[in-house]
Amino acid sequence: QLQKPKLILDDGKRLDGRKPDELRPMKMEIGVLKNADGSSLVQVGNTKILAAVYGPREMHPRHLALPNRAVLRVRYHMTPFSTDERKNPAPSRREIELSKVIREALESTILVEEFPRSSIDVFMEVIQADAGTRLASLMAASLAVVDAGIPVKDLIAAVAVGKADGIVVLDLNEPEDMWGEADMPVAMMPALGQINLIQLNGNMTPDEFKQAMDLSMKGINIIYNMEKDVLKNRYAELKEES
């Protein structure tokens, strides 16, 4: 699509039928891969991410090991079939940048000092991309890290907010991400009230920014409760099995 469509329709709803303050449907599962130490599948609308965690394990190559903490290595990757047009499977500049951005956000949640000389490796595969892949990947990684039994300060809950046709909206879809006036991904550790990642593409007035922050906190709270439920259900399942 080459021309900007109307993003907010006459009835005040968005192209996918949501109200401005509504989240997309979400699904989260952990322990989905048998060969990884931890894993998860996260779906936010049509965005689907698979995450796998290995470690903490001995660092290879050894010279990269640190004496006082674990090293976190993170790869965000889009499968060739995840986007409208086939994506070249070779890592793009965007994927290299997002891998770094996600690593920095995830690192502050993990108690890396407990695992000197070791590595924790996190892989995220975007299976289907429909806006918000960096945040869905970050949440998938956070859940997979916990599934691997790695101690964390808190889970990461995240959502993008932005502006479409002058209206502040929660959890941007692809047309809003592409054509909207602003796109602001926010990720945080809700129990600690700490923000792990915030980026802003586009423009908002100070008032709109405040409105967007409030809206993101509302979304993050809902998502955080879903994440905790997923973990509780998983542990209840494991307890029944044993």
Ligand code: UDP
């Ligand atoms: N996208 C795409 N091909 C690409 C990169 C992105 O189709 O090579 C789409 C995809 O749906 C993605 C959206 O554009 O979710 C927005 O990308 P952005 O860089 O803003 O990151 P994201 O919102 O996924 O974190």
